[in-house]
Amino acid sequence: MIDAMQVDYDGLIPNNVGLAADERVKKALETWHPGYIDWWMDMGPVGFQQALVYLRTAVGVGANGWAKFDYVKMPEYKWGILLAPQVPDRKVPFGASKGEPAWQEVPGEHRAMLRRLIVIQGDTEPASVEQQRHLGATAPSLYDLRNLFQVNVEEGRHLWAMVYLLQKYFGKDGREEAEELLRRRSGDADTPRMLGAFNEKTPDWLSFFMFTFFTDRDGKMQLEALAQSGFDPLSRTCRFMLTEEAHHMFVGDTGVSRIVQRTCQAMNEAGIDDPTDIERVRALGVIDLPTIQKKANLHFSLTLDLFGSEVSTNAANAFHAGVKGRYREDKLDDDHRLESDLYPVLRPVDGVITAVQVPALSALNMRLRDDYVYDCQKGIDRWNRVISAANIDFKIALPHVGFHRQIGEFRGLPVDVAGNLLTQSQWDTRRDEMLPNGTDQAFIEGLMAKPQFEPGKFAGYIAPPRVGIDNKPGDFEYVKIA
Numbered sequence: 001m002i003d004a005m006q007v008d009y010d011g012l013i014p015n016n017v018g019l020a021a022d023e024r025v026k027k028a029l030e031t032w033h034p035g036y037i038d039w040w041m042d043m044g045p046v047g048f049q050q051a052l053v054y055l056r057t058a059v060g061v062g063a064n065g066w067a068k069f070d071y072v073k074m075p076e077y078k079w080g081i082l083l084a085p086q087v088p089d090r091k092v093p094f095g096a097s098k099g100e101p102a103w104q105e106v107p108g109e110h111r112a113m114l115r116r117l118i119v120i121q122g123d124t125e126p127a128s129v130e131q132q133r134h135l136g137a138t139a140p141s142l143y144d145l146r147n148l149f150q151v152n153v154e155e156g157r158h159l160w161a162m163v164y165l166l167q168k169y170f171g172k173d174g175r176e177e178a179e180e181l182l183r184r185r186s187g188d189a190d191t192p193r194m195l196g197a198f199n200e201k202t203p204d205w206l207s208f209f210m211f212t213f214f215t216d217r218d219g220k221m222q223l224e225a226l227a228q229s230g231f232d233p234l235s236r237t238c239r240f241m242l243t244e245e246a247h248h249m250f251v252g253d254t255g256v257s258r259i260v261q262r263t264c265q266a267m268n269e270a271g272i273d274d275p276t277d278i279e280r281v282r283a284l285g286v287i288d289l290p291t292i293q294k295k296a297n298l299h300f301s302l303t304l305d306l307f308g309s310e311v312s313t314n315a316a317n318a319f320h321a322g323v324k325g326r327y328r329e330d331k332l333d334d335d336h337r338l339e340s341d342l343y344p345v346l347r348p349v350d351g352v353i354t355a356v357q358v359p360a361l362s363a364l365n366m367r368l369r370d371d372y373v374y375d376c377q378k379g380i381d382r383w384n385r386v387i388s389a390a391n392i393d394f395k396i397a398l399p400h401v402g403f404h405r406q407i408g409e410f411r412g413l414p415v416d417v418a419g420n421l422l423t424q425s426q427w428d429t430r431r432d433e434m435l436p437n438g439t440d441q442a443f444i445e446g447l448m449a450k451p452q453f454e455p456g457k458f459a460g461y462i463a464p465p466r467v468g469i470d471n472k473p474g475d476f477e478y479v480k481i482a
């Protein structure tokens, strides 16, 4: 009997899945391991592979005290396979098989669907590491540098989490998929990552914070939906990943908040109360609020595309099969089958954006996206409290869900941030007031050109955090650069 709360650190791959007694999977993972390390060396953080980074490593999966902090060289990080404890007598919580015992093996009829969902989730994990690999060189502080690397190594671990499922439950095609996950590259013309937002650039630290706020939050929603799965190993994997994901969103949420705070502070000190006086604000060496808004518009709209088409047969099938649930499915009070329910979907009808009732089963992507938008808004409200506390008359707002979309009902339509359907030429004229333009990007990159690597010091455009990681003091050396 394996004590699932304990992690076995003896072998090459730390785990709480009894790998030592599972020769076949152990060997498959050990065979995959060198390719992973090669990928990490090639595509992981540039220039810091020998640095000592103050990282947390998971040492258990219990509710408290699951992580320990220490200095680690990233290539020596203990990437482990960790599943949340099994819930005794867990049942399939939704869909046609609702109420049956949760599956400990892959049901044959759902095999292809499960494999596809695991591969898509797995593909996003290394993609974000690739997107963020150049950011170390311009870090605003050692604290932020450490947070970047924490996110990176945990995304690496999330790849391990999905690869474990593939190797353990999907035989030969699982092995092949695991290889492919190391072969695709973010932004590559021939072998890109599977989803659009994961082929975009993350060119600066404001983008990084927006990415971890918006795009890691999509990750949270997808993991929440998969954590409900009737396939129990997937559910348990995702539940543990969610504990790590919370820190990624914290990094984004507080990162943007600290930039907003510094901007407001500098404006107050200089006696500038017009947030749209961009030239004067930028001259203070901080990022003006309208540009922060544009970055939010960009990352929000790119991330909405990750939810897929609002109306989707795949999503309906996955729910009906008991494979992918809704956000907090176990807390919802309905029949969990949705066979006769309706759900409103937004779509343009005769030039007017209208809520149309469609069968709830086919609208599950829309529903997850609605839950996501609600979750985002709570973070935006926190940023706005920083602005109003500084007595500055400006509010960051989420753009309309139809704005700047490449997938679904609004694909390619010239919808502005307020949700007005424009003509294409109106949209073209107004594009630069809604999305970062070349001048904005050049300003940001100029501002962030030099890193701040002195312990306890921060670049001029960002406020220090309120508390340190692991309660360390302000001047703690989070990264010892080699």
Ligand SMILES: [Fe+2]
Binding pocket: 125, 154, 155, 158, 219
């Ligand atoms: Fe992740």
Ligand SMILES: [Fe+2]
Binding pocket: 155, 216, 219, 245, 248
């Ligand atoms: Fe993440």
